Amino acid sequence: MSEGVGAKLLLVGCGKMGGAMLDGWLASGVASRVVVIDLSGVPQSLEGDGRVAAASGPDALPDGFVPDVVVLAVKPQVMDGALPAYRALVRPGTVFLSIAAGKTIAYFQRVLGEQAAVVRSMPNTPAAIGRGMTVAVASPAVAQDQVALCDRLLHAVGDVAWVEEEGLLDPVTAVSGSGPAYVFLLVEALARAGEASGLSPDLAMRLARATVCGAGELLHQSPAPAADLRKAVTSPNGTTQAALDVLMGPQGLQPVMDAAVAAATRRSRELAQ
Numbered sequence: 001m002s003e004g005v006g007a008k009l010l011l012v013g014c015g016k017m018g019g020a021m022l023d024g025w026l027a028s029g030v031a032s033r034v035v036v037i038d039l040s041g042v043p044q045s046l047e048g049d050g051r052v053a054a055a056s057g058p059d060a061l062p063d064g065f066v067p068d069v070v071v072l073a074v075k076p077q078v079m080d081g082a083l084p085a086y087r088a089l090v091r092p093g094t095v096f097l098s099i100a101a102g103k104t105i106a107y108f109q110r111v112l113g114e115q116a117a118v119v120r121s122m123p124n125t126p127a128a129i130g131r132g133m134t135v136a137v138a139s140p141a142v143a144q145d146q147v148a149l150c151d152r153l154l155h156a157v158g159d160v161a162w163v164e165e166e167g168l169l170d171p172v173t174a175v176s177g178s179g180p181a182y183v184f185l186l187v188e189a190l191a192r193a194g195e196a197s198g199l200s201p202d203l204a205m206r207l208a209r210a211t212v213c214g215a216g217e218l219l220h221q222s223p224a225p226a227a228d229l230r231k232a233v234t235s236p237n238g239t240t241q242a243a244l245d246v247l248m249g250p251q252g253l254q255p256v257m258d259a260a261v262a263a264a265t266r267r268s269r270e271l272a273q
């Protein structure tokens with residue numbers, strides 16, 4: 001496949017994450033043809049899109065369809081049952097791009113064969129609006145043009161970082177893969193605290209939501225470090241300082257975040273089993 005021509009993708013699992021990435025690939029034109037294998041078929045929003053077709057399994061692909069990339073986007077827990085059937089698609093011209101938490105390159109090579117070209121990656125749900133963050137690592141069997149193709153696919157839904165050390169994918173999963181959930185929880189907690197201080201539920205949620213969205217966008221648009229943006233809100237001996245004395249104290253956010261990220265990192269390692 002040459003650069004500039006859309007890739008042929010086989011998407012295995014078209015749920016929340018696979019579906020979000022598929023929208024981005026179609027919108028950007030990086031994929032010209034996508035065959036979806038999912039128990040639920042093609043998402044309703046894409047029915048009638050001539051670039052997308054459904055297949056019941058890897059042995060029932062449309063005539064002549066040879067994927068450049070097989071995207072593995074099923075839950076780690078169903079991967080064991082699903083993956084062996086894809087061994088038949090292993091060939092030098094096809095790269096397997098996994099987004100599954102925990103599942104290692106060694107695991108994929110054990111099931112698909114040593115010669116399988118595998119990229120392990122960890123995206124996140126802001127990919128749905130082109131603002132995802134993905135970290136990826138390639139096995140030695142992946143050719144340079146396949147790295148470039150995976151990079152184009154991942155860039156179509158946000159920012160991308162490549163790493164050499166696969167072990168980093170576990171803390172990556174804990175920080176950016178799961179991270180959007182921590183931010184949504186922050187909105188929920190801020191709204192609940194506003195309610196506890198006397199605001200109506202509607203107003204409290206409106207304020208919490210707008211504050212996290214506005215602060216996130218400010219961070220996105222500003223070259224300043226997060227700490228500087230925080231300091232710009234904090235007047236000496238003012239209200240923010242009073243709150244930050246709690247949040248930055250010994251029982252504050254950092255020890256809780258450390259414990260949360262450590263727990264998610266451990267769980268990512270467990271999912272490899």
Ligand SMILES: NC(=O)C1=CN([C@@H]2O[C@H](COP(=O)(O)OP(=O)(O)OC[C@H]3O[C@@H](n4cnc5c(N)ncnc54)[C@H](O)[C@@H]3O)[C@@H](O)[C@H]2O)C=CC1
Nearest residue numbers: 013014015016017037038073074075076082099100101123
């Ligand atoms: N949701 C998230 O925030 C993120 C998820 N991931 C990873 O993405 C993968 C998918 O997660 P979600 O999209 O959240 O789950 P999901 O449950 O929304 O999607 C999984 C899809 O796989 C389909 N499926 C089940 N068995 C199948 C089979 N044998 N063949 C083909 N399709 C099958 C289901 O019908 C479903 O649509 C997981 O491995 C997860 O670790 C990675 C980064 C972020």
Ligand SMILES: O=C(O)[C@@H]1CCC=N1
Nearest residue numbers: 100101173177178179
């Ligand atoms: O919770 C999970 O296991 C997946 C991986 C990162 C985000 N969701």
